[in-house]
Amino acid sequence: MMKPRILAIRKNMLEKNDFLARKLRSDFSKNRLFVVNIVSSPGSGKTELLVKLIKSLSRHKIKAGAIVGDLATDNDARRIKATGARTVQINTDGNCHLDAEMINRSLKKLNYKNLDFLFIENVGNLVCPAGYDLGENIRIVLMSVTEGEDKPSKYPVMFNSSDLCVISKTDLSEVCNFKKKLAEENILNVAPDIKILSISARKGHGLNQLIDCLISLKKQQELK
Amino acid sequence: MHELSIASNIIDIVSQSINNKENIKVDKICVSIGKLSGIVKESLLFCWEIAAKNSKLNGSKLIVKEQALVVYCESCKKKTLICGNVKLRCGRCGEPVSKIISGKELIIDKIIVNDETKDSRYKKEHAGKK
Numbered sequence: 001m002m003k004p005r006i007l008a009i010r011k012n013m014l015e016k017n018d019f020l021a022r023k024l025r026s027d028f029s030k031n032r033l034f035v036v037n038i039v040s041s042p043g044s045g046k047t048e049l050l051v052k053l054i055k056s057l058s059r060h061k062i063k064a065g066a067i068v069g070d071l072a073t074d075n076d077a078r079r080i081k082a083t084g085a086r087t088v089q090i091n092t093d094g095n096c097h098l099d100a101e102m103i104n105r106s107l108k109k110l111n112y113k114n115l116d117f118l119f120i121e122n123v124g125n126l127v128c129p130a131g132y133d134l135g136e137n138i139r140i141v142l143m144s145v146t147e148g149e150d151k152p153s154k155y156p157v158m159f160n161s162s163d164l165c166v167i168s169k170t171d172l173s174e175v176c177n178f179k180k181k182l183a184e185e186n187i188l189n190v191a192p193d194i195k196i197l198s199i200s201a202r203k204g205h206g207l208n209q210l211i212d213c214l215i216s217l218k219k220q221q222e223l224k
Numbered sequence: 225m226h227e228l229s230i231a232s233n234i235i236d237i238v239s240q241s242i243n244n245k246e247n248i249k250v251d252k253i254c255v256s257i258g259k260l261s262g263i264v265k266e267s268l269l270f271c272w273e274i275a276a277k278n279s280k281l282n283g284s285k286l287i288v289k290e291q292a293l294v295v296y297c298e299s300c301k302k303k304t305l306i307c308g309n310v311k312l313r314c315g316r317c318g319e320p321v322s323k324i325i326s327g328k329e330l331i332i333d334k335i336i337v338n339d340e341t342k343d344s345r346y347k348k349e350h351a352g353k354k
Contacts, residue, residue: 189313
């Protein structure tokens with residue numbers, strides 16, 4: 001008679017992605033490239049922040065490139081390209097997140113030699129991108145004041161997986177009746193170690209703190 | 225939302241672990257998903273049906289174990305089970321804790337297979353003895 005056997009597997013479902021992500025991270029570090037994965041819900045200001053950030057960095061003679069993920073269109077890549085930064089658009093054709101393989105493929109189209117920073121603008125989605133390591137050094141989650149204070153409580157996985165939280169569009173705080181203290185409390189409830197910054201990309205508020213933070217994290221990374 | 229990609233990852237890993245052998249039938253696949261893994265059990269089971277249908281694992285049952293969210297407080301040396309809304313605090317001192325010891329799993333634990341090759345060899349050997 002047929003005898004069932006038990007085979008132990010003990011494997012991570014994302015092992016293929018994680019393996020490639022580790023390889024990418026090691027390649028990036030050999031090239032002294034600091035990679036930032038930017039995640040948020042759609043419309044929280046990722047592209048606007050990147051445009052302003054890349055412009056400011058270039059004034060400091062710091063070179064940055066970008067990989068932009070969207071389901072469709074190259075609107076965001078065109079906005080970032082206008083800053084003069086090397087930019088590649090990934091269209092996921094309906095896929096809800098970027099994965100390490102998509103980054104690996106897009107790197108063939110992006111000359112990242114002698115860049116200091118590479119920003120990956122993930123697909124606007126506060127759920128799926130959380131699980132996918134792209135080989136980044138840090139993950140920044142954006143949360144705009146227009147979204148309300150309880151996004152972290154509703155999407156704990158994303159905030160917990162991030163290193164830095166940027167509260168964006170702070171120039172709209174007053175009209176949105178945004179309660180900053182409550183938002184920070186909610187963020188720290190799900191991610192006790194996360195660093196929080198407040199930024200208005202449109203007005204330029206808080207950009208310098210973000211730049212200082214990125215530069216110091218890059219230095220720390222190079223010392224490792 | 226990305227449960228379909230996860231389901232097809234499970235199919236790839238399981239197929240590889242049985243070396244894509246046609247004569248091995250996988251009855252059950254036991255997996256663990258953590259509360260903070262971003263994967264929803266019901267969606268995974270739903271996507272499993274679709275993904276497995278067109279693969280060698282058609283008919284294999286996916287058994288999903290949900291892992292609770294547990295944090296560890298270094299100063300109290302105490303584990304805390306986090307129920308309901310995610311609020312990572314130590315149950316004893318109430319301080320925020322970031323060390324998660326369970327709840328992020330996305331693991332294929334084991335599979336239960338029926339090996340038809342072994343089975344037919346067994347039948348042959350025993351048929352000779354009769």
